[in-house]
Amino acid sequence: MPEKVYILDEVTVVPGRAREYRTRYLEGYAPGARERGMILEEIWISPPFEWEEGSNTIRFLWSVPGAAGWWNMRFGGGSPNFDASGAEQAKWWRSVEHLTISRKRDVLVSYEDEGASG
């Protein structure tokens, strides 16, 4: 079982709005994520400067402690409650749609983790 599971949010932002997006992410999304056990490991920006005339892609790398941490993130440590799960977060993502060109979320583990190579 992996010790750490990483979640990578990759967002391509409307030109000139990278700083605003980052601020909104940190103020609007990150507090709830931390409450669900997610640890913000790193934020990257590409190209490597705030581009006023072009689109930046911002990558937010989170981690949770293993598979159990994953389910804790999803259901807050309780029984799976799909009715409530993700609803607040989904609402937040919708609130920044006007700043977003595209978005993806990847789940990663270290290739060196036991089990990752099959």
Added chain:
Amino acid sequence: MFVALYLIFPRATDATVVDAVTVALGGIGARLPQVTAELLQRPIRAESNDAQLVWRLCFESEQDYRNCLLEPTWDEARSALGRGDLRVESVIYQRGRHGIRSPEIKNGIWRAMVLSVIEGTCRDKREQYESEMATMPDYIPAIRNWAMSAVLESSGSRKWAYVWEQDFDDVDSILGEYRMHPFHWGVIDRWYDAEHPEHILDGKFLRTLCPSAGSGIDPKRRLSTPRQSGQLVSS
């Protein structure tokens, strides 16, 4: 195999309602000549939003199911399921893609999830989801038997789209190997996670977990079908 599945929820937390419906439905399946297997069961580990009673009827064909609805005995079922103090979510479906690797499983757990898809989800996404769900048992041996079926007709609170059923040896294998496998949380879960950009499933699921003497996915046909002369037969 064609299936009719009824998930029954009392509108109030009154245990006697479930008792009464259990008594009312008990024995009906055995008197319906078209029914090849039946499960009438209170689920285990029921959460507040889980069904309190499950009734699952198997038929050889959709036509047998349709004929069953014309049996006088079915009026008793209609009456039991139509009580005002119940909410009933029902689906009918032809068993879809499935895999049976433990046909003789004994005293295991039959688990079912009834799922609806967000309106407007494109066919390609649905097919990809169906395909990945069908691949899941290849990676997770704890899933002893499984079926992924598209719902033909449904009633209740949603337009239900899929029934995902599995047989497990025990509850521990669900909470352990099944839940913790990276294929589950690293691949499949994105379809269910409301904040994931690829999710396609409505958050309002139905699920049930029932003890099962044999396979719930591939139940043994009952030994004798009480079909009598003069009763409807499948065409």
